Amino acid sequence: MDVFEERVAVVTGAASGIGLASATRFAQLGMRVVLADIEREALDGAVSNLRGEGHEVLGVETDVRELDAIRHLASATLDAFGQVNVLHNNAGVVRAGRIEELSIADWEWVLGVDLWSVIYGVKTFLPLIREAGDGHIVNTASSAGLQSSPEIGPYNVAKFGVVALTETLQLELRAEKSAIGASVLCPGAIATRITESERNRSDAAAETETSRRFNASASKIVEQGHSPESVAERIVEAIRAREFWILTHPDWIDVLRKRVEGMEDGRRLVTGFGG
Numbered sequence: 001m002d003v004f005e006e007r008v009a010v011v012t013g014a015a016s017g018i019g020l021a022s023a024t025r026f027a028q029l030g031m032r033v034v035l036a037d038i039e040r041e042a043l044d045g046a047v048s049n050l051r052g053e054g055h056e057v058l059g060v061e062t063d064v065r066e067l068d069a070i071r072h073l074a075s076a077t078l079d080a081f082g083q084v085n086v087l088h089n090n091a092g093v094v095r096a097g098r099i100e101e102l103s104i105a106d107w108e109w110v111l112g113v114d115l116w117s118v119i120y121g122v123k124t125f126l127p128l129i130r131e132a133g134d135g136h137i138v139n140t141a142s143s144a145g146l147q148s149s150p151e152i153g154p155y156n157v158a159k160f161g162v163v164a165l166t167e168t169l170q171l172e173l174r175a176e177k178s179a180i181g182a183s184v185l186c187p188g189a190i191a192t193r194i195t196e197s198e199r200n201r202s203d204a205a206a207e208t209e210t211s212r213r214f215n216a217s218a219s220k221i222v223e224q225g226h227s228p229e230s231v232a233e234r235i236v237e238a239i240r241a242r243e244f245w246i247l248t249h250p251d252w253i254d255v256l257r258k259r260v261e262g263m264e265d266g267r268r269l270v271t272g273f274g275g
């Protein structure tokens with residue numbers, strides 16, 4: 001897709017971080033944009049800022065873990081703008097803990113926001129994008145979707161799932177020479193509020209020694225990460241060029257090479273931090 005003007009984009013997790021930057025970039029390119037998020041106040045703020053800048057946007061409070069909420073998002077989009085061309089499945093949360101200490105509720109929360117939402121999004125919006133003729137689906141995974149790190153098991157599982165889902169989708173679209181493209185976004189550290197994910201959890205779990213330690217060290221890494229705006233620019237380039245892989249940190253390719261070497265060796269496991 002190389003024409004953005006007048007087209008319609010839907011972005012989940014659009015009230016903060018990467019989603020807010022991508023919604024903003026789409027709007028700046030002349031798209032009409034639907035921002036979906038669970039955090040009402042932040043969503044209202046984002047929508048009113050974008051409208052203040054003259055953009056045509058709509059905010060829809062959405063809990064992406066719920067299929068009905070995603071269906072409502074689709075019908076609100078059609079009611080407001082009549083079509084959908086771009087879907088950016090982006091909402092995400094992380095919960096740190098060793099596999100043995102994480103609860104089933106922790107797994108359900110992370111898999112619900114980070115993986116099921118993407119399944120629901122693709123299932124609900126792909127037929128609508130087909131009706132529009134052409135378009136693009138961008139799914140936010142993570143470098144954790146390419147390489148596991150300890151103490152974020154549900155996040156690794158969800159993000160590997162998003163990579164697999166998006167690869168499968170793109171293979172199927174390519175086989176039919178579709179005008180619709182798909183990309184998977186695998187960011188490294190980006191300066192957002194991801195380490196404060198529990199702010200949006202209704203059954204917020206108590207901090208543990210592991211989650212406290214993980215969040216403290218991840219916050220420092222994330223604070224020094226790339227800007228969300230630079231990620232949004234990469235997304236737009238990838239949609240234009242029909243690129244599948246969107247890696248924000250090219251040095252990750254070396255980590256992935258080491259992963260393959262570890263497979264050849266049969267015993268060595270490489271973590272996301274290159275260990």
Ligand SMILES: NC(=O)c1ccc[n+]([C@@H]2O[C@H](COP(=O)([O-])OP(=O)(O)OC[C@H]3O[C@@H](n4cnc5c(N)ncnc54)[C@H](O)[C@@H]3O)[C@@H](O)[C@H]2O)c1
Nearest residue numbers: 013016017018038039063064091092142189190192193194
């Ligand atoms: N920041 C990073 O370093 C980094 C790295 C790799 C991948 N990612 C991924 O990027 C995506 C965006 O996260 P971010 O870094 O911008 O963090 P963020 O916390 O700034 O933004 C995430 C947004 O998702 C929303 N959200 C959370 N639960 C939701 C729900 N149930 N329904 C709807 N919206 C919900 C939040 O309200 C928030 O606005 C996530 O999928 C995350 O896993 C981030």
